[in-house]
Amino acid sequence: MSATTTVTEAVAITADNVATLFPDVDISLARSILPSSNDSSVRAGGDLDGYDEEQVRLMEEVCIVLDNDDRPIGSASKKACHLMTNISRGLLHRAFSVFLFDSQNRLLLQQRAAEKITFPDLWTNTCCSHPLGIAGETGAELSAAVEGVKRAAVRKLDQELGIKAEQVPLDKFKFLTRIHYLAPSDGKWGEHESERPFPLCFP
Template identity: 45%
Template sequence: MGERRKCVLYYMLVRSLTRSLWNTVRVEKRTLASEPSKPQPVEKDGVDAVQLEALDRDICLVVDEKDNFLGTATKRECHKVGDDGKILLHRAFSVFLFNKRGDMLLQRRSSQKVTYPDYYSNACCSHPLYLDDKAEDVITAARRRLHHELGIPLDHMDPELFTFMTRVHYHDPGDGVFGEHEIDHVLFFQGDVKVKPNSNEISEYCFVPKSEFNAYLPTLEGPITPWFNMIRRHRLKLWWDNLHRLKELAEPDKIHKFMTENTK
């Protein structure tokens, strides 16, 4: 057998063993939500009753391309794909959460979610709302949702520990019924916090070390959300490599436009 063929076979064997090893590690590292997801009552449009309530209760902030507040619309109105493919542009946030070792929390959205059910994503992605006749501050909204989705106590999330990295304007048609068109405020938070996920929001989570992240992604049992994939491709490595000096890299006044890719 030629040396070249030997090398190719050796490479294929190593790759197969590596994939097998990662499948084993994946099972050990992933943690189910605090309670197993239970079948939820389904109402109109085939939407889970709890998620349906939020669709019509939550009032989101409609903005222009410079992130200026224009008015309000329900969560449903902000995510409904029009006949022309258009979706209302609204304000959102995405939190990337790291423990003190620098491992990143990766979560899987529950099957009950209206947009991108069963997709993997960063720690928390949601919207500031219009509350008490005013627009909610983004960090206040992030703390509220981290408490709701991941069960993190509010007093464990000092607002000063959040770093507002930048804003990203993106559009994704989702499943053609509900999609996204957002100016996404990207927030980083680092700290050791207690996590107790809400199973209606999150089905599983894990903390992934930076050195293992690229090898871990192909083992996931579903796709990753377009906004997470976009940030992963364009900025995540730079920011993750520099958790110790994030404020030097932050660009809160900028609004980037990145291409989305619905791939692993």
């Protein structure tokens, strides 16, 4: 498999055309709850047949869809956002990475589970995931987006590593920059993200 992927740029993805180009995208970010586990848009098509049930459930989470200027223009399931057929046409979503350092400046790394649908078994930073298209984790302006991503990072650090919210106050997250990247995991799945890295000192 080639390590490079071409993104079709003939049509710029905007708030006006995203739902037409990608029918799985919901153009309302007012969604306050996650879709049910019976969401047919996630389960349909057989793309998730044979995968771990918990990983399939996580594919139902709602990612924030962006235009190329990092503005939220909709939301879509994690499945829709990570299919290479959509990525190759330019579908972009918001993400984050946490780099957790201890008092001796040692970085905590995590090995992704073998059951993961994207990038199984690979070593990565402390925690990388997505803010969701839900209240408290969205934001159009940079400052609001950063705050939303911090809240998402606290949620995922607890979920993945058992680090509780009181151990990682929001003001301890230091926003570095935004990174726009695309990486195929295999022929079916991949990432196309606008990511916010956060270093965090954990005494």
